[in-house]
Amino acid sequence: MSRGPAPRILVGLALACAGLTAGCGARTATVAVTRPSAVTASLSTSLTTAQGTWAIAVMGGSAASHNNFWQLFVRRANTGRWSLVTPEGVADNGGLVAAGGNGSLVVGFRPSQELAYSPLATSTDTGLNWTPGLLDAALADTPGAIAVGPLGRTLALLQDGTIEAAPTADDAAAGQWVPLATFKALAASAPGRSCGLKGMTAVSFGPDQNPIAAGSCVRPGVAGVFTDAGGTWRSAGLTLPGNGPGMGTVRVLGLTAIPGGNAALLAVGTSLLAAWWDGTRWTVSAPVTADGVRALGFGPGGSAWLLLDSERAEIIAGAAGSTWRALPPVPAGTRVLAPPGTGTLAPGTGGSYDALAVAGSRLTVWRLAGGAWGKVQQISVPLQYGSSG
């Protein structure tokens, strides 16, 4: 006796439905979680040395197609003109990091593509000539990854948070670096545990010429600034008043040596602060609020600048007790600000800032005068598009 069609149809449909149920599940709703974005520092920056003011900015096209090229410009002391002085011989698509000291400027090339270590270049004549150097490891992706002491001792912060030191400039050139501290060791040390150290962001030298390292701490109100005293790392004691605005992770975005001490730029949530150290005591500025920092840097005497979103720029003088002052909206395409003066010449009240704006391969220098930005110079940079692809 043959079975009728109806049961077969039902069985077939049932089988089909059962087999397909797994593939036809209802869509789950997605829950959007919004968190304040962490403020990070770009490699675009400027710094001042006795020889002049240096600025690093990225130019060109897409980083994805390796057509982004980082450039180093210098405004030599006693001149108002900028020159292109990017050291040759290495593709710098990974970024440039620079530090001045001991009458020289050391530039580190961050790794990119197949290159896993960081060649260096040192100039003692404001970028006219460069001597090659070697760091056989990857420099960290932060503008404070190199520091040069007055006697030529050089510090490097690596991508993995290790701090290495070259006793002299010659050692740095020959690639003879020795590890000073690993991130793991710093995080496990008493001051590291105390602040909840989560990452390293900068190295420098303190007023006693000993190494200083800075990072991010999760303990509210505690900034991760550490000093090295004969191989033992101690907290530099930087705490924010009232446990810090926003009560979140304190990130040290920038750290530099200034005569008789150090200056630091900090981020807590969306608040940005400057802090100055005289070797015994920290002074912290009032905060300025921003959703994002496009670039930052230090000027003479502990002054500092911030390039913020929406063409905002804020500056602060180095003197304790000074407050943030807004500059007029910067010109479109501004990548970096350059403070007036040099490492040995304070800007004074009449000093004016330069804004370096980038459009493709053209750099335009705008100078602040009479409360407005005026175009003072243009540099056409001979970018080699396609050379790193």
Add this chain to the structure above:
Amino acid sequence: MPGMNSGLSPGDPTLVAAFRSALLHQGAIALLMLAFLGLLWATARTWRPAASAGTSGVTAGEPMEARARWLLRTGFGVLWIFDGILQAQPKMAGGLATQVMEPIAASSPGWVQHLVNWGGTAWSYHPIQAGAASVWIQVGIGTWLIVAVRGPWSRLAGAASVIWGLIVWVFGESFGGIFAPGLSWLTGAPGAVLIYVVAGALIALPGGAWRTPRPGRLLLAGLGVFFAAMAVLQAWPGRGFWPGRAGGKPGTLSRMVTEMAGTPQPHFLSSVLSGFALFATRYSFAVNLVVVIALAAMGAAFLSGRPRLVRYAMWSGIVFCLADWVLVQDFGFLGGLGTDPNSMIPLIVLFSAGYLALTPAAQEAEAPARAAEAKRPGVRSAAAAGALAVILLGAAPMAAAAVNRTADPILALAISGDSTSLNLPAPGFSLTDQNGRTVSLAGLRGKVVLMTFLDPVCTSDCPIIAQEFKQTGQMLGAQAKNVELVAVVANPTYRSTAFTRAFDRQEGLTTVPDWLYLTGSLSQLGAVWRHYGVAVENLPAGAMAAHNDLAVVIDPAGRIRQELSCDPGPATVSTRSSFSVLLGQYARQALRQS
């Protein structure tokens, strides 16, 4: 899926020419084999006319082949041959992995992608062998199905169809996309080749199985379940086939049809497809309703097993499938690198065969074979053997290539062009190696020297070239002790031994025996660069030092035997391996010449 992309253009002239040449050579061999088999058959027939009748599988008393089986055999035979011809498209060798396999697998789960990547990598390592093999295997299976009417030869052809079909279904169609979202009967689910597999399995059934309606019932019941399942999938609310637009985006059905209409195709078809895409977007609900009802009705009719209902479903199914084939599937092979006519034609053949099997003609069970067939003893067996030989012609080199873990040197030749054979004295030099020792070319006499120029702070080509040289050394095996791998610094500024050592550490070259990375003063290096025709210069504004990618092969007597570009091109795993193989071949050649 990193392995399957050779990085070369499918239309690369070197690849296309090599593919065409391989097809012509193998085609000539196939013709010779067929001629030989023909000759063998004619000779055997002359000498042993009586015995040949027994080997044909056809005897005067044997029943006729069932109509359903005949339809499956010839239908899928023609389809396989058509697919084989499509495989012979010029861009197929270089393009199948990246333009067919990779896009299909992209939306599947990770484990499917991993599996497909394995097959795609094998293809990208040996694109010419794989491309040619696919042509001959498919043409061979198709021919075999058509010529082998009955008996073990015919059933074996069905089994071959199943095996190859499964390989294509897994690697070429990523399991027909059944593990990917958006599965729909309209676009070819569950994979056209799976239908070939089902047909092959039916052909492989014993001949006696077709004397009853049972195979037809089972086939139609299976198809009924399949159509019903496809109807449920098509109707499932969460899958987005009903609305023309949802959340500001096109619905699933309208997106599918619009995407298909957007692919390049003949002008006459373009306007029809665009019109239907517009219609499907505007009346998405109605179109999907028709599809769901039609699928459900076909499923119910096939499940019923009633011949009359099945006949109606078959004819309406043919019309429905043809409409989908034209309007949605774009004939399957138009608009890209098509490998088959997609699922509708095979499906029509399959359910039509199901209907024929359900209603066997009266004479199928008892009628003797046609006299004409009985009078051609052995011809079909000889033809089937010929078809099998054609399959082996493709499968043998493909199998050999599959077990070879190095890539075909054709990829390197496609990137850098032919090398130049030379017989010139190699200019001498004396430089410093990475360990501070002085090394001269004269001191390397007695060994083959594979030499190139590398920038130790290079971010792109040089580390890749170094890896290719390292791999060459590994491939040379025992012969490596007679070969020196030499690089000369190609950077005017970053050229100290600190940099050559850092480069060696970065590339894992410190433990490679016979690896020398040489440097020297700028004047020493300048002389070597000049003598070997390498232009090195610093470029401004953050660019890498420029130099040409050149490799030379110097024989043990100190004479340059080969000069070739070592531009790594896209630097994929297959092109790297390919260059290493090429360089290794030149090294062995230089050793033989000595």
